[in-house]
Amino acid sequence: MAKVLDDAAKAAQGKATKRALTGNEAVALAMRQINPDVVAAYPITPATEIVQIFSTYVADGLVNTEFVAVESEHSAMSATLGASAAGARAMTGTSSQGLALMWEMLYICAGLRLPVVMPVVNRALSAPINIHGDHSDTMGARDAGWIQIFSENSQEAYDNLIQAIRIAEHPEILLPTMVTMDGFIISHAMEVVEIQSDEDVRKFLGTYKPERTVLDIDRPITMGGLDFTDYYFEHRRSIAEPMINAKQYILEVAAEFEQKFGRKYGLFEEYKMEDADYAIVVLGSTAGTAKIAVDELRAQGVKAGMLKIRVFRPFPYEEIAEAIAKCKAVAVMDRSDGLAGRGGPVFGEVRNAICDMEKKPITVDYVYGLGGRDIDVEMIKSVYSDLQRIAATGDKALVTYLGVRD
Amino acid sequence: MVSGIGCSSRAPGYVDFNTLHTTHGRALPFATGIKLAKPEMTVIVVTGDGDATAIGGNHLIHAARRNLDLTVVLFNNSTYGMTSGQYSPTTPTGAFGTTAPYGNAEQPFDICNLAEAAGATYVARGTTYHAKVLPNLIEKAISNKGFSLVETITQCPIYFGRMNKIGNSVEMMKWQKEHAVTKKQAETMSPEELADKFIIGELCHKTKPDYCELYDRIIEKAQASIK
Ligand SMILES: Cc1ncc(C[n+]2csc(CCOP(=O)(O)OP(=O)(O)O)c2C)c(N)n1
Numbered sequence: 040m041a042k043v044l045d046d047a048a049k050a051a052q053g054k055a056t057k058r059a060l061t062g063n064e065a066v067a068l069a070m071r072q073i074n075p076d077v078v079a080a081y082p083i084t085p086a087t088e089i090v091q092i093f094s095t096y097v098a099d100g101l102v103n104t105e106f107v108a109v110e111s112e113h114s115a116m117s118a119t120l121g122a123s124a125a126g127a128r129a130m131t132g133t134s135s136q137g138l139a140l141m142w143e144m145l146y147i148c149a150g151l152r153l154p155v156v157m158p159v160v161n162r163a164l165s166a167p168i169n170i171h172g173d174h175s176d177t178m179g180a181r182d183a184g185w186i187q188i189f190s191e192n193s194q195e196a197y198d199n200l201i202q203a204i205r206i207a208e209h210p211e212i213l214l215p216t217m218v219t220m221d222g223f224i225i226s227h228a229m230e231v232v233e234i235q236s237d238e239d240v241r242k243f244l245g246t247y248k249p250e251r252t253v254l255d256i257d258r259p260i261t262m263g264g265l266d267f268t269d270y271y272f273e274h275r276r277s278i279a280e281p282m283i284n285a286k287q288y289i290l291e292v293a294a295e296f297e298q299k300f301g302r303k304y305g306l307f308e309e310y311k312m313e314d315a316d317y318a319i320v321v322l323g324s325t326a327g328t329a330k331i332a333v334d335e336l337r338a339q340g341v342k343a344g345m346l347k348i349r350v351f352r353p354f355p356y357e358e359i360a361e362a363i364a365k366c367k368a369v370a371v372m373d374r375s376d377g378l379a380g381r382g383g384p385v386f387g388e389v390r391n392a393i394c395d396m397e398k399k400p401i402t403v404d405y406v407y408g409l410g411g412r413d414i415d416v417e418m419i420k421s422v423y424s425d426l427q428r429i430a431a432t433g434d435k436a437l438v439t440y441l442g443v444r445d
Numbered sequence: 446m447v448s449g450i451g452c453s454s455r456a457p458g459y460v461d462f463n464t465l466h467t468t469h470g471r472a473l474p475f476a477t478g479i480k481l482a483k484p485e486m487t488v489i490v491v492t493g494d495g496d497a498t499a500i501g502g503n504h505l506i507h508a509a510r511r512n513l514d515l516t517v518v519l520f521n522n523s524t525y526g527m528t529s530g531q532y533s534p535t536t537p538t539g540a541f542g543t544t545a546p547y548g549n550a551e552q553p554f555d556i557c558n559l560a561e562a563a564g565a566t567y568v569a570r571g572t573t574y575h576a577k578v579l580p581n582l583i584e585k586a587i588s589n590k591g592f593s594l595v596e597t598i599t600q601c602p603i604y605f606g607r608m609n610k611i612g613n614s615v616e617m618m619k620w621q622k623e624h625a626v627t628k629k630q631a632e633t634m635s636p637e638e639l640a641d642k643f644i645i646g647e648l649c650h651k652t653k654p655d656y657c658e659l660y661d662r663i664i665e666k667a668q669a670s671i672k
Contacts, residue, residue, distance in 0.1 A: 081499075081500070082525055082528035082529075082531050082544075083469075083528065084527075084528060087528045087529060087531075090544075091529070091531065091543050091544060094543075094544045094546075095546055098545075098546045098547055099546075108531065108532065108544045108545075110499040110500060110502065110534065111470065111499065111500040112500075136450075136468055136469060140500075165468055168450070168466065
């Protein structure tokens with residue numbers, strides 16, 4: 040592992056290069072290139088490697104980062120946001136229970152408008168204990184005021200993390216940002232990743248110049264002060280503003296990224312959606328599997344399409360509504376469950392997006408892959424055949440648990 | 446039997462007890478709830494050095510302070526074994542870990558001193574090598590009415606042993622044998638001789654009312670005033 044990374048690191052000194060890397064390795068490498076001022080972390084499977092590899096970079100003097108191996112994720116996020124409040128570019132990384140333990144700090148980080156960036160490796164939540172990938176952890180943090188960007192593969196995780204720094208630190212945004220990838224499926228699987236040179240990445244990122252920080256003796260400020268019924272509401276409302284407006288800047292950063300590095304990103308990706316009658320909406324690694332299903336169905340003459348959400352927060356309501364408007368039936372794939380008989384959180388958002396449209400597609404939800412349960416091409420094809428039947432007969436199950444044993 | 450998360454915390458999977466496998470660091474609060482709901486039950490907490498002294502450190506000192514009638518069996522392998530060998534609050538200064546490739550800069554806890562200082566009424570230390578003594582220590586800990594802690598020095602050959610070049614399980618247990626001294630032996634040794642040794646056996650055994658007893662007294666008092 041270290042050898043591969045050393046090679047990749049060396050190669051990246053000069054120009055863009057391709058290397059076989061796991062998702063965790065690609066993200067650790069991106070962190071080396073980002074060279075944050077402070078990283079505070081606590082290990083948790085399957086995200087441990089990210090900060091562990093990064094700590095090796097620190098020990099070997101490849102970055103200028105102060106690395107603190109704190110005693111819990113609660114402390115990890117506290118130290119990270121403290122560093123950010125003092126004007127540092129600060130990062131951490133976690134997964135599952137670790138993210139859950141950060142919950143208190145997640146809200147504070149957004150409330151203080153601190154542009155912390157954090158890779159999150161998606162993993163199921165206890166109980167029962169499970170270390171494999173599903174989206175319950177990140178979905179639990181969806182209203183914390185963090186921008187959330189999902190990745191389909193290692194390349195996207197690498198690219199998204201680099202863009203996340205620019206997004207979080209954008210003067211019109213200034214919100215913490217998490218970049219996610221599916222546990223094991225991406226974090227531990229090796230793929231070819233194109234790495235940009237250190238120099239190019241650093242040029243793209245620029246230096247972080249916060250407007251106000253604590254520890255500024257000449258212009259002292261109070262952060263997080265007591266705010267009762269008089270101003271709390273206004274301050275919380277002021278966090279929604281940059282989140283709502285973030286979409287355009289996220290797209291600007293993506294356009295600049297594409298121009299510099301050649302890879303295109305949007306708020307979501309449309310795969311064969313132009314004339315699709317039947318579409319599925321997915322997040323993360325399942326998109327790769329779904330593309331194969333779409334190709335096979337297209338070869339049989341089925342007008343199948345797929346929409347992969349990249350930016351889940353802020354949720355692109357209008358844009359997604361437009362993208363699926365002409366479909367006959369749409370299945371939302373939720374890798375977490377709302378446990379209330381109305382599907383998962385992605386379903387809720389998609390239904391919200393189309394709710395006021397006069398003519399809208401039939402929508403159904405599939406809760407799948409909890410605790411890392413496999414999803415394959417055949418299962419996804421079965422969803423498309425359900426959609427065809429639903430469109431023809433109108434007879435639908437609102438929520439289906441896909442791949443669960445009775 | 447209640448456990449947190451870690452290799453050590455998987456122990457409840459190997460015993461035929463009522464067991465609860467909880468979250469990382471929180472075995473003691475879960476156990477506290479169980480004990481308060483059913484004071485007549487014997488509650489054993491199985492935990493690791495990371496589980497009990499890093500992420501769950503706060504709970505350890507407070508459970509000890511209350512002298513709650515629980516028995517903690519703490520497997521100390523000086524590392525976060527489950528997550529592949531990062532240094533923990535008990536990793537010796539200078540020892541290696543995956544997050545300390547050039548040695549650990551931090552200073553370790555002495556868990557037994559910590560527990561005693563916080564208010565535990567029974568504290569002992571054993572090792573996996575001294576397997577015959579360990580059951581006695583655990584038995585005494587369970588029969589103590591109050592907070593009991595048995596720190597058990599265990600081996601993690603995969604990470605701690607390999608990274609610190611101590612060798613396999615057998616060699617690590619040999620290390621335990623060579624570095625453990627009894628309280629009695631320690632009394633006759635100089636500080637220099639003791640520098641790389643650790644003391645095993647019973648280290649503290651006091652009598653103090655336990656939390657449930659104190660709680661019962663309050664209930665009695667409060668009810669008396671109603672009558
Ligand atoms: C909130 C949270 N953070 C991190 C983890 C990941 N994790 C699982 S076990 C462990 C460390 C275990 O170390 P220790 O308690 O010493 O037990 P050992 O495995 O060495 O027996 C960590 C960090 C987790 N499960 N939950």
